[in-house]
Amino acid sequence: MTERCQGDTRPRTGPRARTAIVLAAAALLAATSAAFLPGTASAGTTLGASAAEKGRYFGTAVAASRLSDGNYTTILNREFNSVTPENEMKIDATEPQQGRFSYGAAEQIVNHARSRGMSVRGHTLAWHSQQPSWMESMSGSALRSAMLNHVTQVATHFRGQVVAWDVVNEAFEDGTSGARRNSNLQRTGNDWIEAAFRAARAADPGAKLCYNDYNTDNWTHAKTQAVYNMVRDFKSRGVPIDCVGFQSHFNNDSPYVSNYRTTLSSFAALGVDVQVTELDIQGAPAATYRSVVEDCLAVARCNGVTVWGIRDSDSWRASQTPLLFNSSGQKKAAYDAVLAALNNGTTPTDPPTTPPTTPPTTPPSGSCTATLQDSTRWGDRFNSQVTVSGASNWTVVVAVTPPQKVSNTWNGSPTWDSSGNVMTMRSNGSGNVFGFTTMANGTWTRPVVRSCTAS
Numbered sequence: 098m099t100e101r102c103q104g105d106t107r108p109r110t111g112p113r114a115r116t117a118i119v120l121a122a123a124a125l126l127a128a129t130s131a132a133f134l135p136g137t138a139s140a141g142t143t144l145g146a147s148a149a150e151k152g153r154y155f156g157t158a159v160a161a162s163r164l165s166d167g168n169y170t171t172i173l174n175r176e177f178n179s180v181t182p183e184n185e186m187k188i189d190a191t192e193p194q195q196g197r198f199s200y201g202a203a204e205q206i207v208n209h210a211r212s213r214g215m216s217v218r219g220h221t222l223a224w225h226s227q228q229p230s231w232m233e234s235m236s237g238s239a240l241r242s243a244m245l246n247h248v249t250q251v252a253t254h255f256r257g258q259v260v261a262w263d264v265v266n267e268a269f270e271d272g273t274s275g276a277r278r279n280s281n282l283q284r285t286g287n288d289w290i291e292a293a294f295r296a297a298r299a300a301d302p303g304a305k306l307c308y309n310d311y312n313t314d315n316w317t318h319a320k321t322q323a324v325y326n327m328v329r330d331f332k333s334r335g336v337p338i339d340c341v342g343f344q345s346h347f348n349n350d351s352p353y354v355s356n357y358r359t360t361l362s363s364f365a366a367l368g369v370d371v372q373v374t375e376l377d378i379q380g381a382p383a384a385t386y387r388s389v390v391e392d393c394l395a396v397a398r399c400n401g402v403t404v405w406g407i408r409d410s411d412s413w414r415a416s417q418t419p420l421l422f423n424s425s426g427q428k429k430a431a432y433d434a435v436l437a438a439l440n441n442g443t444t445p446t447d448p449p450t451t452p453p454t455t456p457p458t459t460p461p462s463g464s465c466t467a468t469l470q471d472s473t474r475w476g477d478r479f480n481s482q483v484t485v486s487g488a489s490n491w492t493v494v495v496a497v498t499p500p501q502k503v504s505n506t507w508n509g510s511p512t513w514d515s516s517g518n519v520m521t522m523r524s525n526g527s528g529n530v531f532g533f534t535t536m537a538n539g540t541w542t543r544p545v546v547r548s549c550t551a552s
Contacts, residue, residue, distance in 0.1 A: 144421075144432075145178030145215075147439035151394060152475045154179035154216060154401035155439070158375065161185050161202040163411065164209055168426045172407050180210040181218040181374070181403055188221075189229045191251050195243065198250055207258055216473065218374070218403065219259040221309065222248045223293040224266040225280030233281070241285040245296045252300035257470060257484050257530065261305035263342055263374070264297045265290050271312055275323035290327070291336050298337040302508065303482055303530035309342035309374055312351060316360040325364060332367055340400070342374035345389065348417060353378065353385050358392040365398035375405040377412060377419035383434035386421070390438040467493045467549035478504065478536045481544050483522070485529040488551035493522045497535050498542040505534040519547070 141147050148155035156179025163169045173180075184190055185202040192198050210217050223244055235243055252262060268283070268290055270276045277283050290308070297306050308328065313321045324341070331338045341364050347353045361371045373393055378385050393399040406412040410424035421432040465488040472480035485491045496519045497503060503511075509522040509531035522531055535544060 141440050144176045144436060144439065147436060148401055149178055149474060150476050151439060151441070153393070153399070154403075155435075156180055156216075156218065156401060156403035157407050158183040158403065158405045159206050159210075159407075160411070161205045164205065169407060169411070170209075172422060172426055174213055177215065179216045179218065179401060179403060180206060181220050182206045183406075184227070186219055186221065186251065186255075187227045188224060188232065188247060189227045192232075192247050193229050195229075195231045196246075198254070200254055203255075207255065211258060214471075216260045217255075217258060219252070219255060219262040219304070220374075221263040221266040222251055222297060223264060223282065223289075225278060225282055226267070228281075236281060237285060240281060241289065241292070244282060244285070244289070245292060248293050248296040249300045252297050252304070256301040257303060257468075257482065259301070259304050260472065261307055261340060261372075262297055262301065263309040264294050264306045266309045267311065268308075269310060269313075269320050269323050271320060273319045275319040277323075291331065294331070294337050302528035303484070303532060305339040305370065306337055307340040307342045307370075307372065307374075308338060309344065311344040311346055311375070313343055314345055314347075314351075314357050314360060315354045316356040316363060321360060325367070328364065328367055328369060332369070338369060340370035340372055342372045344375035344405075345373050346375060346377055346405070346414075347385065347389075348379035348414070348419075353388065357389070358395055361392060361396045361399055365396050370398045370400050371396060372400050373402040376402055377405045377414060377417075378431075379414070379417040379419050381409075381419055381421065381429055381431040383430040386431040387434035387438045390435050394438065394441070465491050465493075465549040465551040467491075467546045469495070469544065469546050471543060472532065478534055479541070480532055480534050482530060482532040483546065485524075485531075485549060488549075489524065489529065490552045491524050491529070492550045492552055493531075494547040494549075495520045495522065495533070495544050496547055497544045498540050500538040501540050501542070501544075502536045502538065503533050504536045507532050523552075 141150065144155040155177060157173065157177045158181045159173065160183045182203050185206055190202060191200060207217050232240065232243060248264070268278055268280070270278050277287070282289050294306055308324065310324055312318065313324050315321060328338060328341060343361070364371050373389060376389060390402060393402055404420060406420050408422045408424050408426055409415055409418045409420050412420050421429055421435060423429055466486045468484045470482045470484070472482045474480070483493060483495065485493060499516070499518050502517060503520055506522070508525070508527040510525045512521050513519065520533070
């Protein structure tokens with residue numbers, strides 16, 4: 098098929114699109130954002146482990162068709178702690194016929210990542226491109242309803258498995274107008290983006306919700322300012338937006354700019370996380386790659402970086418050799434520069450063993466069941482997420498192992514016993530998924546759900 102992709106106005110053909118666009122980037126996030134630590138890597142020696150030391154993730158876009166390539170998966174499993182499906186979660190892939198959903202390829206990627214302790218970013222729920230033919234032919238209220246149903250169904254299907262969603266992708270025009278893109282979705286009404294975010298929050302309340310776009314790297318550009326104003330408006334009105342993704346496809350026509358850090362920090366100041374979601378740089382200049390990573394590390398709310406592919410031969414811009422590994426899978430100078438930036442001159446130390454990723458389920462107490470999942474992890478703390486089923490009003494008791502302490506919670510009302518190690522979490526109207534951050538204090542035993550009671 099022929100398509101146009103982020104930052105590149107040339108039509109191109111290729112296997113199932115882009116090898117294309119947005120599916121980018123976190124994954125991590127909860128009371129923050131960061132990523133899972135690959136189980137066998139030592140911090141300081143791989144991209145993912147080094148990023149995790151800084152409370153970030155370093156991810157890549159993954160194609161399901163390449164998971165049978167041993168060279169590809171060796172690099173993937175060794176180097177990255179976050180994964181974004183490249184095309185497998187896009188609209189044409191997940192709903193090829195209206196009302197008939199297909200998740201097989203996306204699930205293959207999600208299962209591969211989660212079984213190895215990697216986090217997953219979902220990409221993308223609503224987008225003007227890569228729509229199936231049935232959606233392209235729709236308009237007005239019928240299209241609005243179909244779009245919202247798609248958001249709801251896909252986000253619900255992967256609820257609890259994806260740490261962040263690119264809810265809406267590429268909704269603004271390039272150029273100097275700062276206008277919304279004149280797409281079929283935009284023509285359903287100017288509130289379509291807000292409606293998509295609200296639907297995504299209802300469907301997957303535990304995931305971070307992101308807006309994602311390209312050519313928004315330069316702080317002075319009209320498109321950047323237009324997205325900034327939208328995010329500021331959303332935050333002021335309580336629209337559920339948690340993060341902004343910057344695709345950052347840099348090339349000779351759209352180069353890296355010195356105010357890139359200003360862009361990241363300015364968006365972060367609005368109270369959202371920022372993420373580099375689809376990074377590739379023409380020619381893979383080491384200095385530019387290092388600058389991008391250093392810019393992210395300099396902004397506290399920059400969760401991490403995702404490169405759009407692993408080897409140059411996997412890139413949608415293969416002729417520009419834009420990635421960290423050559424087509425044979427060998428590290429390039431840009432890889433060394435990125436690793437040096439992530440390590441930032443510190444002496445690497447081996448992290449504790451990653452907790453198991455298969456979540457245990459508590460037996461139901463009354464009519465209530467609580468399932469705990471491991472989530473984001475850093476050098477001194479980790480996140481956990483609990484999903485409750487069988488009741489809308491619930492009380493869940495969770496215990497951590499001394500000297501661990503819970504330092505933060507969300508989506509519930511907690512109380513603690515006198516020891517401070519047993520937390521009782523009650524529903525507070527925020528849905529049936531809550532989470533908490535545990536300070537490890539040298540002990541990495543996963544928390545235990547003791548009971549779930551319906552009330």
